[in-house]
Amino acid sequence: MITLYRALSILFNLIEVLILVRIIFSFLRIGPYNPIGRIVYELTEPILSPARELIYRLGIDTGMFDFSPIVAVLILRLILRVIRAILF
Template sequence: MYILKVSINYFFRVIEYLVIARILLSWISNNPYGGVHRFLHQVTEPILAPFRELSYRIGIGGGMIDLSPIFAIFFLQLVNGLINSIL
């Protein structure tokens, strides 16, 4: 059971780091079609898209700032905690 909990924690942590890497890369990269940028987009977009849609529907951020990574990381931590409490 311990190995399962640790594996789940690592999985969620890696996803969170990938979301953070995408944020940082969007600030510093001039080439959105590069290999790393495409990889991060492909991996994190399925996670970020629902939160981006939700934030636009609610009207949070006003379209100027994408707050979906913050919501996604919060949600990932919440789900990780719930899974670990169940196990």
């Protein structure tokens, strides 16, 4: 059980780092057409798209800012805490 939790924790941390890299890439104007940008985009979009949809369905107007990375990281951490509570 400890190994499973550690593996999930490492996976979630990796996803969080990729989300941070995607945020940095957006500031540097590195889009999904760059080879590295495409890899980061394809790995993070399945996580960010549901977060973006959640924000939209809640009717939250964020203007020109995209808060989906923050929501996605919070959801990932919540899921990890629930898994930790179940396993331990």
